[in-house]
Amino acid sequence: MAPPVADPTLVADVAAVVGNRREAAWIVEHATASGAGPAGAHRLAARRAAGEPLQYVLGTWPFRSVEVAVDVRALIPRPETEAVVGVALAEATGPGRHCRIAVDLGTGTGAIALSLAVEAGAASPGLEVWATDRSAEALALAGENLARLAEVDPAAAARVRLVAGSWYEALPAHLAGTADLVVSNPPYVSESEYPGLDPEVREWEPRQALVAPRGRSGVAGSADIEAVLDGARRWLAPGGTVVVELDPRQAYAAVDIARRAGLTGVRAERDLTGRLRMVVAHR
Ligand SMILES: C[S@@+](CC[C@H](N)C(=O)[O-])C[C@H]1O[C@@H](n2cnc3c(N)ncnc32)[C@H](O)[C@@H]1O
Structure with a gap:
């Protein structure tokens, strides 16, 4: 199955919250892949914006x-x-x-x-x-x-x-x-x-x-x-x-x-x- 494509508008919205476009793309990809959708991406973004490490926000790390x-x-x-x-x-x-x-x-x-x-x-x-x-x-x-x-x-x-x-x-x-x-x-x-x-x-x-x-x-x-x-x-x-x-x-x-x-x-x-x-x- 092809990886989910991150919605550019959602990435831009999340980037405005977390202040980092690359992190925003990861957050949106993660939320999309897990089925959490835009609302889920915004919840993750709020955690990241509150200072939680990106790795904990995403929940897995290579x-x-x-x-x-x-x-x-x-x-x-x-x-x-x-x-x-x-x-x-x-x-x-x-x-x-x-x-x-x-x-x-x-x-x-x-x-x-x-x-x-x-x-x-x-x-x-x-x-x-x-x-x-x-x-x-x-x-x-x-x-x-x-x-x-x-x-x-x-x-x-x-x-x-x-x-x-x-x-x-x-x-x-x-x-x-x-x-x-x-x-x-x-x-x-x-x-x-x-x-x-x-x-x-x-x-x-x-x-x-x-x-x-x-x-x-x-x-x-x-x-x-x-x-x-x-x-x-x-x-x-x-x-x-x-x-x-x-x-x-x-x-x-x-x-x-x-x-x-x-x-x-x-x-x-x-x-x-x-x-x-x-x-x-x-x-
Ligand atoms: C720097 S972390 C490393 C964790 C993991 N190995 C890594 O590289 O990501 C150190 C680990 O040692 C554990 N630790 C601290 N004191 C210990 C002890 N006396 N005996 C066994 N483990 C201990 C901590 O709970 C922690 O999980």
């Missing part, structure tokens, strides 16, 4: 190979995190490598875990992707996204296991020493930075998905990055890889923490704009 439902229960998946998954896939599924156990710590919407299940799955027979979160609300949303994936790609969805708990504590003990890949986008905004965040982030996205205490390295916002790196050696299989997203200011300390945690081949990786946005390390 992340690499998947489309996830997004709402106030979890962080909106970011493009930076798509790059983190790209690096993780290159590490874990390159030639001669077989990824059987992958772990996504702090899964939120489930975006990382679901995209790993889709993209690593075909080349990795028997792959299991374990996705954890401490937030029951986030895990409920991840469960809804897993059910959505099951409708379009049941084989990929069957690879994913959602478990509740703090970082590695959520994992069953038998996984210790077996993970070929650990990926995490943990909270890494400092307490002092939080009040200065864009109100669209601060007033809508869950605080516990964003803010972390100072790490023992002394670096603000680094405690959760350090928790993930500290536990990696115990949970990774020999040769396994951990990839953790971070703020560029946290990169040098994270490399140091990873080395002290007994990991090898430690490096910080830049994103497409040249900023250090993740640490990669191996057992």
Whole structure:
């Protein structure tokens, strides 16, 4: 079926409300596709004009190979995190490598875990992707996204296991020493930075998905990055890889923490704009 054509007059009306023509076109397309019609488009536009993030207004957002439902229960998946998954896939599924156990710590919407299940799955027979979160609300949303994936790609969805708990504590003990890949986008905004965040982030996205205490390295916002790196050696299989997203200011300390945690081949990786946005390390 051809995609719905956005009515230009309606797009112009909505653009006058939200102040952005491209967003208006998305809102109208979304309302048209969902059968909500012009009245629905105006309701969405009013939410956007009140400051709600576009992603929450639309209710779904693309992340690499998947489309996830997004709402106030979890962080909106970011493009930076798509790059983190790209690096993780290159590490874990390159030639001669077989990824059987992958772990996504702090899964939120489930975006990382679901995209790993889709993209690593075909080349990795028997792959299991374990996705954890401490937030029951986030895990409920991840469960809804897993059910959505099951409708379009049941084989990929069957690879994913959602478990509740703090970082590695959520994992069953038998996984210790077996993970070929650990990926995490943990909270890494400092307490002092939080009040200065864009109100669209601060007033809508869950605080516990964003803010972390100072790490023992002394670096603000680094405690959760350090928790993930500290536990990696115990949970990774020999040769396994951990990839953790971070703020560029946290990169040098994270490399140091990873080395002290007994990991090898430690490096910080830049994103497409040249900023250090993740640490990669191996057992
Ligand atoms: C920055 S968000 C990332 C969400 C998702 N992975 C993404 O990239 O869009 C961090 C996630 O970690 C979760 N989290 C925070 N503290 C945690 C902990 N101690 N154990 C497990 N998950 C935690 C939050 O609930 C949130 O879903």
